[in-house]
Amino acid sequence: MTEAFRDRIDIALTVNGEPVEARVPAGRHLIDFLRLDLGLTGAHASCEHGVCGACTIRVDGESVRGCLMLAAQADGADVWTVEGLSDTGAVRDLQQAFVERNALQCGFCTPGMLVAAEELLSRGTVPSRTEIREHLSGNYCRCTGYEAIVDAVEGVAIARAGKGAA
Amino acid sequence: MKASVGGYARATDLRHALDLLARSGGMGRVLAGGQSLVAAMNMRLSTGDLLVDITRIDGLRGATLNGDRLRIGALTRHAEVGRDPLIATHAPLLGQAVGHIAHAAIRNRGTIGGALAHADPAAEFPACVLALGGTIHIEGPEGAREVAAEDFFIDVFETAIEEGEILTAISLPVAAAGERQVIRETARRSGDYALAGLCLVRRPSGHRVAVFSAGPRPILAKGAAAALDEGKLDDAVAALQDELDPPSDTQASAAYRRHLAGVLLRRAVADIEGETA
Ligand SMILES: Cc1cc2nc3c(=O)[nH]c(=O)nc-3n(C[C@H](O)[C@H](O)[C@H](O)COP(=O)(O)OP(=O)(O)OC[C@H]3O[C@@H](n4cnc5c(N)ncnc54)[C@H](O)[C@@H]3O)c2cc1C
Ligand code: FES
Ligand code: FES
Numbered sequence: 352m353t354e355a356f357r358d359r360i361d362i363a364l365t366v367n368g369e370p371v372e373a374r375v376p377a378g379r380h381l382i383d384f385l386r387l388d389l390g391l392t393g394a395h396a397s398c399e400h401g402v403c404g405a406c407t408i409r410v411d412g413e414s415v416r417g418c419l420m421l422a423a424q425a426d427g428a429d430v431w432t433v434e435g436l437s438d439t440g441a442v443r444d445l446q447q448a449f450v451e452r453n454a455l456q457c458g459f460c461t462p463g464m465l466v467a468a469e470e471l472l473s474r475g476t477v478p479s480r481t482e483i484r485e486h487l488s489g490n491y492c493r494c495t496g497y498e499a500i501v502d503a504v505e506g507v508a509i510a511r512a513g514k515g516a517a
Numbered sequence: 518m519k520a521s522v523g524g525y526a527r528a529t530d531l532r533h534a535l536d537l538l539a540r541s542g543g544m545g546r547v548l549a550g551g552q553s554l555v556a557a558m559n560m561r562l563s564t565g566d567l568l569v570d571i572t573r574i575d576g577l578r579g580a581t582l583n584g585d586r587l588r589i590g591a592l593t594r595h596a597e598v599g600r601d602p603l604i605a606t607h608a609p610l611l612g613q614a615v616g617h618i619a620h621a622a623i624r625n626r627g628t629i630g631g632a633l634a635h636a637d638p639a640a641e642f643p644a645c646v647l648a649l650g651g652t653i654h655i656e657g658p659e660g661a662r663e664v665a666a667e668d669f670f671i672d673v674f675e676t677a678i679e680e681g682e683i684l685t686a687i688s689l690p691v692a693a694a695g696e697r698q699v700i701r702e703t704a705r706r707s708g709d710y711a712l713a714g715l716c717l718v719r720r721p722s723g724h725r726v727a728v729f730s731a732g733p734r735p736i737l738a739k740g741a742a743a744a745l746d747e748g749k750l751d752d753a754v755a756a757l758q759d760e761l762d763p764p765s766d767t768q769a770s771a772a773y774r775r776h777l778a779g780v781l782l783r784r785a786v787a788d789i790e791g792e793t794a
Pocket of ligand 3: 455458461492
């Protein structure tokens with residue numbers, strides 16, 4: 352192997368608003384860096400090939416699969432997990448709606464669902480139920496059957512639009 | 518499973534990336550959006566790669582208009598293709614295709630260059646670029662070269678890109694006045710790869726039809742296009758079905774895929790004619 356390629360990479364990024372510096376193995380997934388190195392176990396690692404959505408986090412303002420991004424690629428990035436989004440209150444209304452509507456049971460999928468749903472709602476429009484389903488189609492839930500999740504997201508969209516107009 | 522990686526290097530510009538590939542002793546692997554490559558590494562389909570991360574090369578991103586050609590940088594992400602006004606005006610087929618590709622979080626990272634280089638026979642962008650008569654721009658140790666989309670896709674996951682080369686951009690003729698472009702596909706679930714899919718372009722010079730997920734690479738159906746030029750839809754469907762030799766797998770049989778292609782062609786033509794299919 353030539354010098355140019357490293358098997359440990361130095362990275363500096365912000366996670367949930369806090370600066371973080373680390374040296375990571377080249378093949379470390381971003382989701383494992385968050386979970387195992389930083390102890391942020393909210394987002395989950397499940398299928399590890401992009402299908403289930405349990406690892407969905409926010410990177411530079413967009414939802415991203417934490418299992419399909421290497422920690423090495425997150426150098427300079429602004430990363431948010433459900434812990435940070437909870438602490439700032441950014442998803443509080445969504446979390447409440449999930450509880451009220453029974454949109455979670457075991458909760459395994461919920462952190463990824465919240466990040467994906469928040470990305471859709473951040474567009475500031477009230478999406479149709481079809482649009483909500485389409486947007487969340489990459490997030491599996493093995494417990495609830497999705498109807499309640501769509502109810503919760505729709506309810507928050509309508510509530511936020513009402514507040515915005517007032 | 519966890520990825521097994523031989524090493525990682527972040528390229529600062531195209532020269533640097535080509536240099537890294539040249540020094541990798543055949544183990545170099547371009548990392549773009551990672552939405553196929555990291556998944557493959559996680560499944561241990563690919564191990565020990567020396568990753569050349571090209572995602573910081575700003576010059577490879579975004580769409581530009583050069584006269585009557587639209588050029589799209591390899592690192593333009595699927596989501597960006599979907600919202601770029603230049604692409605919406607001059608190659609609307611690509612914007613329509615984005616809605617069929619994977620899920621939002623994957624579209625936020627996956628790149629058009631990665632999708633073309635990966636050459637999954639079920640992928641949308643390769644068939645679109647074929648239907649539009651696009652050109653693939655490649656840079657290698659010896660300089661730049663261009664390959665027509667018709668010569669670019671060779672087999673499953675195999676393209677004209679040689680070892681040590683990087684796909685830098687695609688360019689397309691801009692849509693002519695009155696040109697129509699449609700993509701139609703059938704998938705089992707939103708975001709899944711298509712069981713069969715079809716791109717139809719009607720331009721003043723004639724029709725172009727490309728089918729995906731019906732063979733080892735996207736297929737330009739010239740017989741079907743010629744029949745459409747003569748206004749014979751039934752003949753076009755028959756010609757299309759003759760031109761395909763789709764695989765049978767756990768998702769669909771060859772006969773079903775061939776049938777679907779005909780249905781999709783009828784729907785695409787109805788779309789273009791402004792009817793509801
Ligand atoms: C759950 C899931 C569902 C998906 N569904 C679809 C779908 O429905 N339709 C679809 O089309 N795709 C789908 N994809 C694939 C996705 O679109 C990928 O983003 C895309 O195929 C690869 O692009 P990438 O930029 O992520 O490339 P990477 O994963 O980084 O690279 C893929 C391959 O191309 C090579 N490569 C990348 N860029 C270059 C370059 N510029 N020059 C030379 N070689 C290069 C890499 O070395 C690697 O071999 C799906 C992916 C997932 C995880
Ligand atoms: S663990 Fe990342 S999508 Fe399933
Ligand atoms: S609540 Fe259990 S997987 Fe969704």
